Amino acid sequence: MTEKLRFFIEDLFKDAPKTKRAIELKEEIYQNLTDKYNDLISEGKTPEAAYNISVASVGDISTLIEDLEREANMSGESTENTEAKKRSALLVSVAVMFYIISVVPVIIFGELGYGLIGVVMMFLLIAAATGLIIYNAMTKPVYKKKDETITEEFKEWQREKDSRRAVKGAIESVLWCLIVTAYFIISFSSGRWDITWIIFLIGASINGIIDAIFALTKK
């Protein structure tokens, strides 16, 4: 008959999330039910009567299950998280806007005959936009661990990997913007276009060093 109680409990929890807390609660209620059932049998009740009384004593656990579900979902979609998402969207939009309008000074100052100022302003805008993207990637909320299940741990691990990649990508894009800026400024001011291309080689080696640092500090 305790088998039957087991089936009853499993059926009761069939919609509950598979979290540690839910499983513990199920075991706890099952344990109490078998205790009650055994007591009723020793009082002289028939197995059927004891089963029915035990099952009737459970009551409506739907709110408990809802609580467990809410708890399981909280790790993904808390209000705190949506706030952060909004902020992140704003930062990225502003950055993209900067990228788009960065060509405007080149056109305007080019018409006026100050091409160099236009180019410098373009790169300043690009640098600002890239800075925003880096800031966004670095301050993104980290995944909060709610329950120590394997899937949760996997999600967290993946999140960590993704954020590292994003930071690295952002740093490298800023690096290349600065290199191009330096190339134009140095070339325009010195007029040594024949030799200034070497800046790109220096840039490539700095990029390689960043790659190496990220690879070595990987956990």
Added chain:
Amino acid sequence: MSIASDILRGHTDGIILARLCKKDSYGYEINKSIQKITGNTYELKEATLYTAFRRLEEAGYIVSYWGNELTGARRRYYSITDSGREMLRSLRAEWEESKRSIDKLMDESFDTDN
């Protein structure tokens, strides 16, 4: 009878905290002691009991741990904390207060006109 069990359900927190004052206990034991104290008249539904456990644990009034029985399955024990004892005191005071008010309200000789 149904009014009494409603009142009882409304004071689940206080009842559980009071049961845990003497010693740590588990769900079924608490429910059995409620039955015994009330002369087999009342018992809490498992659902009510566990909802209360969760609420009390989240609020920090009780803590739980798995016992290590030598025989049979393991049980989850609950233990009252200091803030739980404090909560029980204020719940008890609250109950005394409402008991007094209801006594007066149900007393036909009580007259507000003079």
